[in-house]
Amino acid sequence: MLRDITLxxxxxxxxxxxxxxxxxxxxxTMVFIISLFVADSIWGYLAATVALGLVxxxxxxxxxxxxxxxxxxxxxxLISVSFNLFLTDGQVLVQLWIFRITWEGLRTxxxxxxxxxxxxxxxxxxxxxxxxxxxxxGLEKSLGFLGKVGVPVHEIxxxxxxxxxxxxxxxxxxxxxxxxxxxxxxxxESGNLIQKAKAMVPLLVPLFISAFRxxxxxxxxMEARCYRGGSGRTKMKPLRYQSRDRIAYGAxxxxxxxxxxxxxxx
Amino acid sequence: MSIKVEHLNHIYGEGTAFSxxxxxxxxxxxxxxxxxxxxxxxxxxxxxxxxxxxGLLRASSGAVYYNGENIYADGYDMKKLxxxxxxxxxxxxxxxxxVDVFSDVCFGPRxxxxxxxxxxxRAREALSLVGLDESFYAxxxxxxxxxxxxxxAIAGVLAMEPEVLILDEPTAGLDPRGRxxxxxxxxxxxxxxGMTIILVSHSMEDxxxxxxxxxxxxxxxxVFDDAPKEVFKHYKELEKMGxxxxxxxxVVHELREHGAEIADDxxxxxxxxxxILAALRKG
Amino acid sequence: MGIIKxxxxxxxxxxxxxxxxxEEVNRAIDDMNVDIKKGDFVxxxxxxxxxxxxxxxxxxGIxxxxxxxxxxxxxxxxxxxxxxxxxxxxxMVFQNPDNQIIGNxxxxxxxFGPENLxxxxxxxxxxxxxxxxxVGMTAYRMxxxxxxxxxxxxxxAIAGVMAMRPQCIVLDEPTAMLDPNGxxxxxxxxxxxxxxxxxxxxxxxHYMEEVVHADRVIVMDDGRIVMDGxxxxxxxxxxxxxxxxxxxxxxTELAYELKKAGVDLPDGILTRRELMENLLPLFGCRYGERKxxxxxx
Numbered sequence: 001m002l003r004d005i006t007l008x009x010x011x012x013x014x015x016x017x018x019x020x021x022x023x024x025x026x027x028x029t030m031v032f033i034i035s036l037f038v039a040d041s042i043w044g045y046l047a048a049t050v051a052l053g054l055v056x057x058x059x060x061x062x063x064x065x066x067x068x069x070x071x072x073x074x075x076x077x078l079i080s081v082s083f084n085l086f087l088t089d090g091q092v093l094v095q096l097w098i099f100r101i102t103w104e105g106l107r108t109x110x111x112x113x114x115x116x117x118x119x120x121x122x123x124x125x126x127x128x129x130x131x132x133x134x135x136x137x138g139l140e141k142s143l144g145f146l147g148k149v150g151v152p153v154h155e156i157x158x159x160x161x162x163x164x165x166x167x168x169x170x171x172x173x174x175x176x177x178x179x180x181x182x183x184x185x186x187x188x189e190s191g192n193l194i195q196k197a198k199a200m201v202p203l204l205v206p207l208f209i210s211a212f213r214x215x216x217x218x219x220x221x222m223e224a225r226c227y228r229g230g231s232g233r234t235k236m237k238p239l240r241y242q243s244r245d246r247i248a249y250g251a252x253x254x255x256x257x258x259x260x261x262x263x264x265x266x
Numbered sequence: 267m268s269i270k271v272e273h274l275n276h277i278y279g280e281g282t283a284f285s286x287x288x289x290x291x292x293x294x295x296x297x298x299x300x301x302x303x304x305x306x307x308x309x310x311x312x313x314x315x316x317x318x319x320x321g322l323l324r325a326s327s328g329a330v331y332y333n334g335e336n337i338y339a340d341g342y343d344m345k346k347l348x349x350x351x352x353x354x355x356x357x358x359x360x361x362x363x364x365v366d367v368f369s370d371v372c373f374g375p376r377x378x379x380x381x382x383x384x385x386x387x388r389a390r391e392a393l394s395l396v397g398l399d400e401s402f403y404a405x406x407x408x409x410x411x412x413x414x415x416x417x418x419a420i421a422g423v424l425a426m427e428p429e430v431l432i433l434d435e436p437t438a439g440l441d442p443r444g445r446x447x448x449x450x451x452x453x454x455x456x457x458x459x460g461m462t463i464i465l466v467s468h469s470m471e472d473x474x475x476x477x478x479x480x481x482x483x484x485x486x487x488x489v490f491d492d493a494p495k496e497v498f499k500h501y502k503e504l505e506k507m508g509x510x511x512x513x514x515x516x517v518v519h520e521l522r523e524h525g526a527e528i529a530d531d532x533x534x535x536x537x538x539x540x541x542i543l544a545a546l547r548k549g
Numbered sequence: 550m551g552i553i554k555x556x557x558x559x560x561x562x563x564x565x566x567x568x569x570x571x572e573e574v575n576r577a578i579d580d581m582n583v584d585i586k587k588g589d590f591v592x593x594x595x596x597x598x599x600x601x602x603x604x605x606x607x608x609x610g611i612x613x614x615x616x617x618x619x620x621x622x623x624x625x626x627x628x629x630x631x632x633x634x635x636x637x638x639x640x641m642v643f644q645n646p647d648n649q650i651i652g653n654x655x656x657x658x659x660x661f662g663p664e665n666l667x668x669x670x671x672x673x674x675x676x677x678x679x680x681x682x683x684v685g686m687t688a689y690r691m692x693x694x695x696x697x698x699x700x701x702x703x704x705x706a707i708a709g710v711m712a713m714r715p716q717c718i719v720l721d722e723p724t725a726m727l728d729p730n731g732x733x734x735x736x737x738x739x740x741x742x743x744x745x746x747x748x749x750x751x752x753x754x755h756y757m758e759e760v761v762h763a764d765r766v767i768v769m770d771d772g773r774i775v776m777d778g779x780x781x782x783x784x785x786x787x788x789x790x791x792x793x794x795x796x797x798x799x800x801t802e803l804a805y806e807l808k809k810a811g812v813d814l815p816d817g818i819l820t821r822r823e824l825m826e827n828l829l830p831l832f833g834c835r836y837g838e839r840k841x842x843x844x845x846x
Contacts, residue, residue, distance in 0.1 A: 131653075132653065133653050133654065133657065161651075161653060162651065164653055165650070165651065165652070165653050165694070165695075168695050169647055169695065173360075176355065176360075177360065177361055179317070179322050179355070180353075180355045180358065180360075180361040181361060181373075182322060182348065183320060183322065183348055183352070183353040183354075183355070183423065184348075184361075184373055184374040184377060184422055184423060184426065185345055185348055185349060185373075185374050185377030185378055185426065186373075186377055187345070187377070201363065202361075202363045202373065205363035206360055206361055206362065206363050209360075209363075209408065210360055213648075214645075214647070214648045217643065217645055217648035217649065218648050218649065218651070220611055220643070221641075221643055221648065221649035221651070222651060222661075223611065223636075224609050224611060224636055224640070224641040224643075225636070225640075225651075225661055225662040225665060225709065225710070225713065226633050226636050226637060226662060226665040226666055226713065227661070227665045228633070228665065232667045233664050233665055233667060234663075234664055234667050234668055234669060234670060234673065235664060235670060236656075236657060236660035236663070236664055236670065236673045236674065236677065237657070237660075238670055307728065307730065308698065308699075308728050308730075308731075411597060411598065412597060413597070438726065439644075439725045439726050440597075441596040441597045441755040441794075442596065442755060442794055442795055442796045443596045443597070443794040444596075444597065446794075468728050468729050471799060508730055510729065512799065513798065513799040513800055513821070514799055514803065516821060517800065517803065517821055517824060517825075520821065520825055521825075521828070521829070521832070523839050524825075524829050524832070524834040524835075524836070524838065524839060525832070525834050526829075526832045526834065535799055535802050535803050535806060536806075538803055539803060539806045539807055539810065542803075542807060542812075542828070543807070543810055543812070545832070546812065546831055546832070
């Protein structure tokens, strides 16, 4: 059951979007998110819809796979929609007992829903088309300027990449320790909250000890392979912009300009 | 009778495109007091199989009977089953968590809801069975040697006073000294306590020495189930499954091939030595 | 002077309490002297706690001597300015296959060492290709390490070391956590690297079958070298090996037992073939002349 959890669910197909430099995609995602907050008219949202639809089409990822990520925000979506729907003042459309729906409420609720859904879809495009490695590389490179103000960008991205490597291992280990303790009569399911929390001790202690042991081993192995931080390191797969990235940047900027234009004009 | 497995199937990812048989129509009965070896290459289904015997995994179809009772029947007490069928996982020392050896061994019997005196009596008994005396009780389990840690973990299962003890590669990663200590203790439990033992191991030499019966798994199916001597006669088939027979088996067969007259079911050094000496004297 | 040399080496594990006072001193290596020739395949045997793994970590500069000196290719491991050269010269493979793979993809893990050394990108690719080829893992280069078997992971780890172009590889119980097939794979790979590429190999193990083909076997006990010689010399001293709680391969043990019972066999038989060649004439047969219908592959 635990094994089903996958992180950064990359969808392996070959598409123009997959082939883009991760930095281009990071920038694009950012532009898209900004545009969602800039837009405040039907036309703005229509433009965003066209852009998003076009990009999703280009990724070659089945749409059903795309929307799977929306299930996670369903509750959030319902709450925010109903808040906006029922609690906005204005011209009353329907009144049912104490519930009152206004024209303004309907409008904000709809925009809010679209904004949330697009936000998730937009970032899903990024995670589905970019491997976790590319993502960390892209972040390291794009955020490189932060290094100048003392942020350990290389170290953070190295940590992210190691975490990605060890999460499946630790998930499997959790499963194993859980079973081993169950074989000794441990019960992880019944009891009240405090009993349940107490029952976790025989699971968490071995898990932490194992994680620390792995961390010590790994640190030694990295040192043995001459790892000494980011300076002086070269890259096996350095990020290099291709002409398609230039085109994509152009499209992203054009899109942003259109969105701002729409917001200003309308 | 002790454990009976009937038409056991286990399918991973059932109903999805990735569904795969982990166990396929497995049948056997293990009687009280047997010492059964279970072999198979990595991924042959042997680890999946043993987790069915104490109800940690549930079969896709088929049944497991413990002392005549179907463990999948409504209201069957799984916790009790797990105390009767003790399972020692691979690298069991990774499950240790208490501050001292004694408390860790108490964990199992305490989960059974026993009185404090009974819990401690069992822990003491279990530790003495694995050969750890009182000087170890207050020590942190994390500061012991690899072999000692493992013995503490095995004691943790023994303290539940199981009738059947299943061990998944209990000697993995240990040096010859640690290995012999563990195997000697297991064989002692079998001889002196009459405990039923199911031992998963990769070492054919250990199997030849300790097991009275050998079950061989391949691709989720049971392919052999016989005395080790008989199973090792099929060494060519074993090799095709990525397994092997003890080295001695090869020596004996090669001698026979070249015309030496010795029996074909010798599997240990002592047996082969005696047979070769006898044959040389005769010749 | 050989590629690895230790002189009067002593190493203590020191445990301190919270106030940094010395609580316990454990002598892991006690006055060890050894000189290992370039290109040799040397196996170090010993049970746990014999000091063999501690010695392995000395060679790579992960641990530094308490007293005495270790030289790797004339570099003193205590000389902190040469530490990266030392680690590059003597690569290291550890016991747990999971805890030494850093990359999320096989080829990226192999590239990790050269990246750290600042090797130019094109050269990294060349080295990764060659190293994966050398351990026979080219077909798996795009796989996630989590999808590999234990033996395959160890071969990736070996490739990761090879990509640093070392002169010597130290393997600290690389097969202890593997199944028999994985064990065979790893040992075969290491032997090939030794023969074909001339890499000096220092194999730490407690599996006796793995050292039969070594050029030299060193047995450690209690932090000291207690036996040192060719496999044949070592394995002819069966009783002594057993006194150090080490195992003897079954073939060797059988030959030894037969000899003890008066059968005319040479000392230190290591392989089945040797046993056959010497035993069959006593039955009046010659090796290779098969009579029965059976075949042994």
